[in-house]
Amino acid sequence: MNGLLTKVLINYPYLVAVLLFTIGTFTVLTHPNLFKKLLGINIMESAIFLMFVASGNIRGGVAPIRGTTNAEAVYINPLPSALMLTGIVVSVSVTAFALALIMRLYKAYGTTDLRRIAARRKEVISDDHLDQG
Amino acid sequence: MTTLIRANLPVLVVIAPLFVAFILPPLARRIRLVEALALLGAVLGLGGAGYLASIVLTQQENPFIYQLGGWPAPWGIELVAGSLGVFFLLVVGVSVPVLLFAQGNLAAEVGGAERVTRFYVLYLLLVGAMAGMAVTNDMFNVYVLVEVATLSCCGLVSARRYPRAAEAAFTYLILATLGSALVLGGIGLIYLITGHLNMGFAAQELSRVWLARPHVVLMAVSLIVVGFGVKAALFPLHVWLPDAHSTAPSPASAILSGLAVKGYLICLVKFLYGVFGPTLLQEFAVHRILTLLGGVGIITGSILALTQEELKRRLAYSTVAQVGYLILGFGLLNVTGLAGALFYLASHAVIKATLFLAAGAMLAATGKRNVRDLAGVGRKMPITMAAFTIGSLGLIGLPLFSGFIGKWYLLLGSWEAGLILPAVAILAGSVLCAAYLLPVIRAAYFAPAPEEDWPDPGRPQKLALLLLAAAVVILGVRPGPFLELAQKAAAELLAFY
Amino acid sequence: MRDFILKRAASLILPFIFVYGIYVILHGAVSPGGSFAGGIIVGLSFIAFSTIYGIEQGRAKLPEKVLVWTESYGTLWYGLMGLVGLVRGVPFLANKLAGVDLGTPGTLSSGGLIPLIGLGVGIRVASTIVTLFFTIMEEER
Numbered sequence: 001m002n003g004l005l006t007k008v009l010i011n012y013p014y015l016v017a018v019l020l021f022t023i024g025t026f027t028v029l030t031h032p033n034l035f036k037k038l039l040g041i042n043i044m045e046s047a048i049f050l051m052f053v054a055s056g057n058i059r060g061g062v063a064p065i066r067g068t069t070n071a072e073a074v075y076i077n078p079l080p081s082a083l084m085l086t087g088i089v090v091s092v093s094v095t096a097f098a099l100a101l102i103m104r105l106y107k108a109y110g111t112t113d114l115r116r117i118a119a120r121r122k123e124v125i126s127d128d129h130l131d132q133g
Numbered sequence: 134m135t136t137l138i139r140a141n142l143p144v145l146v147v148i149a150p151l152f153v154a155f156i157l158p159p160l161a162r163r164i165r166l167v168e169a170l171a172l173l174g175a176v177l178g179l180g181g182a183g184y185l186a187s188i189v190l191t192q193q194e195n196p197f198i199y200q201l202g203g204w205p206a207p208w209g210i211e212l213v214a215g216s217l218g219v220f221f222l223l224v225v226g227v228s229v230p231v232l233l234f235a236q237g238n239l240a241a242e243v244g245g246a247e248r249v250t251r252f253y254v255l256y257l258l259l260v261g262a263m264a265g266m267a268v269t270n271d272m273f274n275v276y277v278l279v280e281v282a283t284l285s286c287c288g289l290v291s292a293r294r295y296p297r298a299a300e301a302a303f304t305y306l307i308l309a310t311l312g313s314a315l316v317l318g319g320i321g322l323i324y325l326i327t328g329h330l331n332m333g334f335a336a337q338e339l340s341r342v343w344l345a346r347p348h349v350v351l352m353a354v355s356l357i358v359v360g361f362g363v364k365a366a367l368f369p370l371h372v373w374l375p376d377a378h379s380t381a382p383s384p385a386s387a388i389l390s391g392l393a394v395k396g397y398l399i400c401l402v403k404f405l406y407g408v409f410g411p412t413l414l415q416e417f418a419v420h421r422i423l424t425l426l427g428g429v430g431i432i433t434g435s436i437l438a439l440t441q442e443e444l445k446r447r448l449a450y451s452t453v454a455q456v457g458y459l460i461l462g463f464g465l466l467n468v469t470g471l472a473g474a475l476f477y478l479a480s481h482a483v484i485k486a487t488l489f490l491a492a493g494a495m496l497a498a499t500g501k502r503n504v505r506d507l508a509g510v511g512r513k514m515p516i517t518m519a520a521f522t523i524g525s526l527g528l529i530g531l532p533l534f535s536g537f538i539g540k541w542y543l544l545l546g547s548w549e550a551g552l553i554l555p556a557v558a559i560l561a562g563s564v565l566c567a568a569y570l571l572p573v574i575r576a577a578y579f580a581p582a583p584e585e586d587w588p589d590p591g592r593p594q595k596l597a598l599l600l601l602a603a604a605v606v607i608l609g610v611r612p613g614p615f616l617e618l619a620q621k622a623a624a625e626l627l628a629f630y
Numbered sequence: 631m632r633d634f635i636l637k638r639a640a641s642l643i644l645p646f647i648f649v650y651g652i653y654v655i656l657h658g659a660v661s662p663g664g665s666f667a668g669g670i671i672v673g674l675s676f677i678a679f680s681t682i683y684g685i686e687q688g689r690a691k692l693p694e695k696v697l698v699w700t701e702s703y704g705t706l707w708y709g710l711m712g713l714v715g716l717v718r719g720v721p722f723l724a725n726k727l728a729g730v731d732l733g734t735p736g737t738l739s740s741g742g743l744i745p746l747i748g749l750g751v752g753i754r755v756a757s758t759i760v761t762l763f764f765t766i767m768e769e770e771r
Contacts, residue, residue, distance in 0.1 A: 021318070028311060034303065041310050048314050052321050065661070080324070083273055087317065089666055090280045094310050096762050097284065101291060101303045103769055108296035117300065137716060144722045148709060155705045158698050203720050203727035 013054030020047035032114045034102045038095060045091045049084045056080035138181075142188070143199040143212040146181035146222060147265040150174045154257035161250040168236050171253040175229045175260055182222035182264070189219045190618070199268075207331040211270040216622040217475075221267035221399050223615075224479045227391055227486050227601075228260045234490050234597035235384040238590065241497065242382040243292045252292050252382075259285040259388065263396045272320045272330050272408070275400050279316065283309045283364065286393050289385040290377045301376035308363055308373045315360030322353040323408065332407045343413060351417055354409060358419065361401040365394050367460055368430030371453045378452065379445035383493020386445065390452040391486040395478050398459055406626040411466055423464030428558035430457025435565030442503045444492050447569055448485070451528070454562060455481050461555050462543050470546020471623035476616055477539025480527065480608050484536060487524035487601040491517050494594060498587045504573055509582020511574070514589045518577050520598040525570040527605040530563045535608035538616060640682045647675040655752035659741030665748035669755025676756070677763045685767055697757045697764075704754025711747045 008015065024044030028037050056077035064075035102112060109117045138145060153174030157167050189195050196215035200206065214222075235256075239249050262282040269275055287309065291302035324330060326349050327338035343350045363370040374394075378386045405414060414420050434454030441447040459481075462474020494517045495510050496502060511518040527534035540559055547555040589595060608615060654661075655668030680688025715724035726732055730742040741748075 025311070028307060037307055041307060041314075044311070044314050048317050048321065051318070052324075055321065055325050063662075079330075080321075085664070085666060086273075086277060090277075090313075093284060094306065097287060098303065098306055099766065101299050101306065103766065104291075104299040105296065105303065107769075108299065121297070121300075137719075140719075141716055141722060148712075148722075152706065152709055155702045155709075158702045161698075200721055201723055203715070203724040 013057075014051060017047045017051040017054070020044070020050065034105065034112045034114065038098045038102070041098070042091065042095060045087065049087055052080040052084050052087075139184075139188070141199070142181060142185045143197060143214045143218075143268045144201065146178055146185060147212075147261055147268065149177040149181060150257040150261035150264065153177070154254045154261065157250055157254050157257075161247045164240070164246045164249060167246075167250050167253060171257060172229070172232050172236065174257050175232045178260055178264055179226040179229050182219070182226060185214055186219045186223060189214055189216070206270070207329050207334045210274050211331055211333075212268045213270040214268045216618060216625050217399070217403070218268040220475060220479070220618050220622045221396075222264055223618075224395065224482050225260060225263045225267065225392060227482045228256075228263075228388060230597040230600045231384050231387045231391070231486055231490065232256065233600070234387070234494075234594050236593040238497075238594060239382065239384065244294060248292065252289065252385075255285045255288040255292075256384075256388065258282075259289070259393065263392055266396045266400050270332050270407075272323065272332060272335065272404075275403070276313070276317055276320055279364070279397065279400065280313055282393060282396060283313060286377075286389055289389065290381045292382050292385060293380065295380075297376070298380040301373070301380045305373045305377040308370075312360045312363030312370075315356045315363070317360075319353045319356035319360060319404075322349055322356065325349070332403065336408050336410060339408065339413070340410065347416075350409075350413065354413070354417060354419055357404050358401070358423075361397050361404070362426075365397040365401065365460075366453050366456050368426045368433060368453070368457060371430070371434070371456075374453055375441075375446050375449040378449040378489075379443060383490055383497070386449075386493065387486040387489040390449065390489060391482040394452065394456060395459075395482055398456070398463075398478065402463060402626065405463065411627060414466070420464040420466050424461050424552065424555055425464075427457045427459070427461030427464060428555050430454065430460065431558050431562040432457075432565070435562055435569065438569045439565065441569075442505070444496065444502065444504050444507065444573065445489070447504065447573075448488055448492060451566065451569070452485060454566070455485070455528070458540070458543065458559065458562065461558065462546065465543075465546045465550050465552075465555070466627070467546055467549050468620060468623045468627055469542055469549055471626060472616070472620040473539050473542025473544075473546050475619040475622055476542060476612070477536070479615065479619070480535035480539050480605070483601055483604045483608065484524045484527045487520050487598065487605060488528070490594075490598060490601065491521035491524065494590045494598070495521070495587075498590070499585075505576065507573065508576045508580035510587065511578035512582060513587040516589050516595050517598060518574075520602040521577075522574050523602040523605050525574060527609065529567045529570065533606070533609050535605050535612065537609060538612045542616075636682050640678065644675050644679055647678070648672060651675060651756070652752075655748050656745055658748045659744050665751035666755055668748070669752035670759060672752065673756035673759035673763075676760045680760075680763065680767075685764070689764065692757075692760055692764075697761050700753050700757040701761065704750045704757065707750030708747055708754075711743050711750070714743065 021044055024040045024047060027040030027043065031037055031040065056079065058074055058076045060074060061076035062073045064078045105117065106112055109120050111117060111120070153170055157170060160167055185197065189197055196213050199212040201210040201212065203209070239252060240246070243249055243252055259282055262278045262285065265278040266275065266282070269278065287302050287306045290305055291298055323335055323339070326342055326346055327335045329335040329338055339350070359370070366374040378390050381389060405419070431454050434450050434457055438447050438450035438454065441450060459474050459478055462470050462477065465471065495507060495514060498514060499507065499510065501507060523534070527536040530536040530540045540563065543559055544556050547559070651668050651671030654663035654671060655665055658664035658668070676688065676692060679691070712723040715722055715728040718728045720727040725742040725744065732740055732742050
């Protein structure tokens with residue numbers, strides 16, 4: 001029991017990541033508001049970033065920048081952080097695109113609630129002169 | 134110069150469309166130039182793929198290993214063009230006829246010179262990402278290319294201006310990003326226990342380590358299968374596909390159904406066989422789950438396609454069913470089944486592109502959307518309807534058309550694996566496919582037509598349709614070389630353990 | 631947002647933010663940050679300018695044509711830097727192999743091609759984020 005508790009406490013970043021991932025996915029799948037879906041996606045991606053970045057950490061290690069620390073220090077693994085920079089860029093792009101789509105939907109339907117959009121879909125006059133099938 | 138190109142061929146095939154894509158935006162005013170350059174970009178990609186195929190297949194260098202930046206694996210990103218890579222690069226060549234179809238035709242659907250330029254930029258980005266997915270051997274590179282492809286696909290879906298397109302694009306974006314995050318989680322778990330991002334090295338390390346950490350490996354497999362399943366429209370995760378593929382412009386629907394979904398499936402195959410390996414898959418019974426989901430997907434997709442009134446939605450649900458065939462083949466774990474699945478992947482890409490382009494041409498000319506309004510189209514637009522008929526017969530799986538070969542090998546594969554239910558699902562799928570496509574053909578040819586004049590589309594569009602329909606027939610009548618390539622690719626994948 | 635205090639404070643601070651962004655871009659190889667973060671900072675300085683002084687003034691500084699050009703050519707610049715290795719017979723995106731002089735680590739010139747690529751990427755990221763801002767703000771009208 002003591003060993004299990006120690007293991008849990010040492011690995012707290014991963015537990016937090018799992019918790020955030022669950023919260024994010026649940027929000028995306030169940031909330032009807034479009035903005036909240038987008039926030040859920042962001043929380044979920046933050047959880048993944050946390051898991052990756054935490055995996056690169058070494059206890060007692062220093063930042064891996066050459067020439068500024070003494071030669072015997074242990075460097076932490078910089079690779080996961082570099083990978084997550086790419087992930088953050090992707091997340092920013094997805095957020096920007098989703099916001100543009102939400103604005104388009106708001107202009108067309110007047111609401112950002114998916115249930116009301118589904119109800120109003122039948123009443124809205126779409127630009128059918130552009131719609132060729 | 135030729136030695137320069139030949140030595141760097143894998144990376145040039147990937148970046149040629151990307152380069153051309155980024156030359157296009159400043160030239161947005163001159164639409165003719167933009168269309169010609171876009172076509173040039175796709176043709177360059179296909180030409181490079183053909184050259185690479187000739188190098189790899191004549192055993193001059195098989196597989197063609199290329200290290201980006203000169204850094205050797207496992208520190209650098211490796212591009213490996215083996216049989217599977219060359220196979221999928223040739224399949225990506227379907228993008229050329231689809232782009233030919235879009236010449237001059239796109240402004241009517243998308244509206245405006247600037248929007249057409251943006252469409253072409255996204256299209257070329259998608260082609261470049263697909264080519265990269267074919268050759269890459271690094272897991273994180275797969276993630277980056279998957280994200281590029283996802284964003285391009287969402288952009289293509291939202292190209293039209295009406296609200297249903299925005300809604301479909303939003304659903305697609307949210308679900309696809311969910312899938313990508315799951316895939317990234319899976320890659321993270323594999324990196325955590327193996328310490329490698331290169332697929333070959335990770336596989337070797339995984340075969341040593343997985344007995345000590347079976348739960349982590351199980352979690353990684355689940356995350357990757359579900360993540361790629363969402364993006365490739367595996368059965369219960371396919372809900373975004375009908376809306377997205379039916380509200381996109383016709384060239385976009387063709388490339389999305391034909392290529393984008395297949396790209397994610399190729400990545401899934403690379404992960405399942407190249408990183409995990411058949412032993413691990415059998416240990417966790419993943420192959421049975423895949424076959425089951427595939428079979429259920431075939432039946433459900435086909436039945437749902439029967440109930441659709443709009444032609445493009447019917448074709449979109451048909452894509453869900455055909456992806457079921459491919460997943461079923463991936464779960465069979467023998468060379469025949471896997472080769473059948475790969476060949477069916479290629480033939481379905483060509484067939485679906487034909488069907489969507491012909492459907493788009495018909496719907497654009499008649500202005501209608503539903504199947505029952507297309508009566509008599511066959512006599513007014515003969516070439517278009519002929520292409521649609523050839524595509525339909527190919528999809529149903531009649532002999533002499535390419536779909537037959539793929540389904541035959543899938544049946545042989547399931548027989549070899551000793552399973553009866555997949556064979557039943559395959560045959561039932563063909564029957565249902567006939568049920569939802571033949572009425573369209575019957576109404577088009579034999580029903581009385583109204584008096585309006587529906588012209589055949591212009592010359593580039595007719596050429597594109599003829600090329601694709603010819604490919605369907607050629608693959609069916611003389612499948613030899615391509616089928617051998619598929620078998621070699623399957624053997625390479627399974628030769629791992 | 632056309633407040634007098636805001637405008638005065640902005641005219642003092644924004645140039646420093648801009649220069650700091652360029653500093654982060656160029657020092658990508660020796661300190662945390664790099665092309666993406668630096669590009670965002672540069673873009674944010676323009677966004678702050680547009681927010682405080684008004685969209686028209688922001689547009690006057692960065693018209694649509696300039697933004698389209700920097701976006702496309704920033705990416706092409708990255709590709710061209712990668713091709714430098716190709717013409718010397720080494721793989722794509724090679725740095726040391728292509729014969730680029732890597733000076734002593736820890737100094738600014740120790741990255742080889744990396745700061746040059748970073749400059750292109752930074753300009754591109756800045757123009758992208760400014761374009762996004764302008765697109766969203768102009769749709770609101």
